[in-house]
Amino acid sequence: MPKSDVHPHPHETDPNWFASWFNTPYYHILYKDRDYEEAQLFMDNITAYLNLPEDAKILDLACGKGRHSVYLNTLGYDVTGADLSKNSIAEASKLSNDKLHFEVHDMREPFEQKFDAIFNLFTSFGYFESDDDNAEALRAMRDSLSEYGFAVIDFMNVTKVLQNLVPEETKTVEGIDFQIRRYFEDDHIFKDISFTDGGKDYSFTEKVKALTLEDFTQMMDEAGIFLLDVFGDYKLHKFHPKESDRLILIFK
Incomplete structure (x- = not known):
C-alpha cells in the first residue's frame, strides 16, 4: 500500500487497519525474531x-x-487455529493434519464448536476501534468455551509498557529499515511503521487499546465471565503492575 493511501494522522486510522497490515509479508518480516522458545515454555506451563x-x-x-498452533498440536492436543488474515491462514493450512485445522475467522464471532481451552497469545486483543467490539470479542470467547473450558488472554502489561515506551527506533530486518515511532494517545498505544522496499514507500499504524487489569475486570464482569487467575509472565509468576512483563488472564 503506497503512502498516499494511508492516513498520516492517527485519528483517521482505518478501523480495520489490522486486516491489511497483518496480511502483508512485511508484518511477518518485522516480527520474525519473536521469541518462540519463550512462547513454547509458556504453552508448556x-x-x-x-x-x-x-x-x-x-x-x-x-x-x-x-506456529503456536503447531506446537500445541505436537503436545497431542486437537487444535484449531483461527485468524482474520487470509494470507496467514493459507500459509498455516499447509501444516494441517487430522488434529490441526486452520480457518479464517473474525474473533467477534463465536464458534459453533465448543473448546476446552482458548488461547489468545501475544497481545492480539484490543485492536478494534470500539469498546463494544472488544467486549464482543470477549463474549465470543466465552460462548466458544465448553462448560468446563478455560480461556487465556496474554496481553501486554500496559503500565510497564508505558513506562518504557521507546519513542523512536529503526529496526533492520532482511535489508529493510523499519522506522518505528511509538506514542500514547486517546487510551491507545500507537506504533507507526514506515519503510521503503523496491523503491516504494510504505507506512502502517498499529493501534492497540491500552487495557489495564481494571479494564479487563470490568469488561469480564459485564460479560458474566469469571476471572480465575492473573499472571505476570510466561513462567506464571504473580502479576505486579510495575514490574511484570505480561498481563495473563485466565477465565471461564
Whole structure:
C-alpha cells in the first residue's frame, strides 16, 4: 500500500487497519525474531496449569501463521487455529493434519464448536476501534468455551509498557529499515511503521487499546465471565503492575 493511501494522522486510522497490515509479508518480516522458545515454555506451563485432558480441543485465536498452533498440536492436543488474515491462514493450512485445522475467522464471532481451552497469545486483543467490539470479542470467547473450558488472554502489561515506551527506533530486518515511532494517545498505544522496499514507500499504524487489569475486570464482569487467575509472565509468576512483563488472564 503506497503512502498516499494511508492516513498520516492517527485519528483517521482505518478501523480495520489490522486486516491489511497483518496480511502483508512485511508484518511477518518485522516480527520474525519473536521469541518462540519463550512462547513454547509458556504453552508448556499453561497447559500443565490448566490440567487439560490429553485430547483437549484448543482454539488458538488470532493464530497468525500458526506456529503456536503447531506446537500445541505436537503436545497431542486437537487444535484449531483461527485468524482474520487470509494470507496467514493459507500459509498455516499447509501444516494441517487430522488434529490441526486452520480457518479464517473474525474473533467477534463465536464458534459453533465448543473448546476446552482458548488461547489468545501475544497481545492480539484490543485492536478494534470500539469498546463494544472488544467486549464482543470477549463474549465470543466465552460462548466458544465448553462448560468446563478455560480461556487465556496474554496481553501486554500496559503500565510497564508505558513506562518504557521507546519513542523512536529503526529496526533492520532482511535489508529493510523499519522506522518505528511509538506514542500514547486517546487510551491507545500507537506504533507507526514506515519503510521503503523496491523503491516504494510504505507506512502502517498499529493501534492497540491500552487495557489495564481494571479494564479487563470490568469488561469480564459485564460479560458474566469469571476471572480465575492473573499472571505476570510466561513462567506464571504473580502479576505486579510495575514490574511484570505480561498481563495473563485466565477465565471461564
